[in-house]
Structure formats: C-alpha cells, structure tokens
Amino acid sequence: GENVEQHPSTLSVQEGDSAVIKCTYSDSASNYFPWYKQELGKRPQLIIDIRSNVGEKKDQRIAVTLNKTAKHFSLHITETQPEDSAVYFCAASIGSGTYKYIFGTGTRLKVLA
Amino acid sequence: EAGVTQFPSHSVIEKGQTVTLRCDPISGHDNLYWYRRVMGKEIKFLLHFVKESKQDESGMPNNRFLAERTGGTYSTLKVQPAELEDSGVYFCASSPTGYTEAFFGQGTRLTVV
Numbered sequence: 001g002e003n004v005e006q007h008p009s010t011l012s013v014q015e016g017d018s019a020v021i022k023c024t025y026s027d028s029a030s031n032y033f034p035w036y037k038q039e040l041g042k043r044p045q046l047i048i049d050i051r052s053n054v055g056e057k058k059d060q061r062i063a064v065t066l067n068k069t070a071k072h073f074s075l076h077i078t079e080t081q082p083e084d085s086a087v088y089f090c091a092a093s094i095g096s097g098t099y100k101y102i103f104g105t106g107t108r109l110k111v112l113a
Numbered sequence: 114e115a116g117v118t119q120f121p122s123h124s125v126i127e128k129g130q131t132v133t134l135r136c137d138p139i140s141g142h143d144n145l146y147w148y149r150r151v152m153g154k155e156i157k158f159l160l161h162f163v164k165e166s167k168q169d170e171s172g173m174p175n176n177r178f179l180a181e182r183t184g185g186t187y188s189t190l191k192v193q194p195a196e197l198e199d200s201g202v203y204f205c206a207s208s209p210t211g212y213t214e215a216f217f218g219q220g221t222r223l224t225v226v
Contacts (some may be wrong), residue, residue, distance in 0.1 A: 049214070100146070106156075
C-alpha cells in the first residue's frame with residue numbers, strides 16, 4: 001500500500017542553525033504535500049504545503065522542496081528559534097484531487113538555546 | 114472563527130468498555146476526516162465524511178469502530194468494545210471542500226487499560 005517515510009525521527013539543532021527533515025512517498029499519483037507542526041498538547045497546524053507542479057516554495061524561514069521524479073520532499077527551516085521546537089509531520093495526498101493524506105511518522109525537533 | 118473541537122481531550126477506559134469520541138468541525142465545512150496516531154507511529158487515515166455520508170471508510174481498523182455524522186454537522190466515533198491496541202490519539206479534521214486545506218482538532222488521547 002501507499003506509505004510515507006520520514007527522517008530523522010528526532011533532530012536537535014543549536015539556535016540559529018538550519019534544520020532539514022526529509023520524506024519519501026510511494027504513490028506516484030500524489031499531488032499535494034502539506035507539512036504540519038504540532039506543539040506539545042496542541043493541534044497539528046499546517047505550516048507550509050506544496051503541489052506537484054511546483055519544485056520549491058518558501059515562506060520566510062521555512063521552505064519546502066519537491067522532487068517528483070525521486071518521490072521525495074523536504075522541509076527546511078533556517079535560523080531556527082526555540083519556538084520552532086515541536087513535532088513535524090509530512091504528508092502526501094492519497095491519489096490526486098483528494099485531501100485524504102498519508103502521514104509520515106513525525107520528527108521531533110528540539111532547538112537548543 | 115472557532116476551530117475544530119474534539120471531546121474529550123483525554124479518556125482512560127478499561128478493555129471491553131465503550132467510548133464515544135466527538136468532533137465538531139468548523140461551521141460550514143462539509144468534509145470531515147478522522148485520523149489516529151498510535152504511539153510513535155504515523156497519523157493514519159480512518160475515514161472521510163462528506164456532509165452526513167461516508168465517502169471513504171477504508172482506514173477503519175475493524176467493526177468495533179463506528180463513525181456517524183448526524184445531520185452533516187458533528188461526528189462521533191464509537192469504539193465498542195475497546196481493546197488495548199486502540200490506545201492512541203484520535204484526530205478529527207475538517208475542510209470546506211475536498212480540495213482545500215484540512216484543519217485539525219487538538220485530538221483525543223484514548224488510553225485503554
């Protein structure tokens with residue numbers, strides 16, 4: 001069946017450094033890739049997303065890249081801050097034209113002050 | 114605008130008991146999704162409602178799980194009888210159409226002992 005692999009499972013970086021989280025997906029029909037951030041005790045919140053017709057998208061300190069050929073996409077956070085500490089989930093749409101997602105297993109990011 | 118709300122936030126029940134989780138989507142959102150995260154693993158799709166109709170329930174683990182969405186508003190997810198492996202965090206999400214961002218609730222942490 002379809003699946004999404006996410007690495008690493010935990011990531012510690014010094015404040016100000018960059019963090020990169022990588023995901024690969026299996027369904028070649030997937031065309032929408034959101035990233036969710038979940039802070040402790042709170043709901044997962046969409047932080048950035050990318051569609052399959054775009055290779056890169058940036059929003060301030062956050063960027064996502066997509067390689068459709070290789071079926072992988074990555075989240076890049078630059079100039080990390082303590083408030084970036086959270087669990088990050090990547091997801092891929094199941095098939096095209098749908099917002100039913102397959103999620104990765106999550107990455108716990110810890111930004112050390 | 115109120116977000117997706119879920120009740121209860123936590124539930125601890127004994128194996129064999131029944132539990133009902135509730136989700137109130139954002140007002141006007143026709144699409145409602147249930148997901149589940151078992152400890153340390155990915156967030157897995159359970160089912161999708163469009164208004165009161167089940168569009169896709171392919172992720173429901175077995176017939177101990179029953180989801181309803183009366184009148185196309187709030188939804189309930191009943192587990193009867195609960196088993197130890199049902200423990201996890203149950204997320205609900207909603208979106209206005211099937212082609213827009215899904216907004217998540219804060220989740221219900223279910224512990225079966």
